[in-house]
Amino acid sequence: MPESRFRVVSENGSSMASPKSRKLTVHHSEERKERELDRISGAAAPKTVDVSLKQIVPLLIDAEKSNRTWLADFADDTVRIDSDLYDVLLAYQQYRQSEAA
Structure with missing residues (x-):
């Protein structure tokens, strides 16, 4: 990073x-x-920077769990991801929603 x-x-x-x-x-x-x-x-x-999910996901999870206020500053920012990952995330979201029902 x-x-x-x-x-x-x-x-x-x-x-x-x-x-x-x-x-x-x-x-x-x-x-x-x-x-x-x-x-x-x-x-x-x-200005943009290319980083792997492996690098940023643990940091984002920790920031969310720790209620870091700076994370909210970026809440409306867009993030570019691979379309395959997007499809997997949508399927996972649907799975989680059906699991909760």
Whole structure:
């Protein structure tokens, strides 16, 4: 997975804090802010990264289980997946719904 621009720091700014006192902090450069404004305004295409499901699914599951508020920031974003995977997910969704009934 590509190196993250995010950094985990404690409330006092130390990156060596215990897990309970750490939080995710995003540091933006002026260049990044300008790129983001261009993307929002439609003047630039969104930046994308190719990653495997094996890399992101465990992180997404953990973020959901931990009620990470940042996950909601991306709730309406679209994700491009292979059509075969989409078919499998739809079949699984239907299976789960019939199992619950």
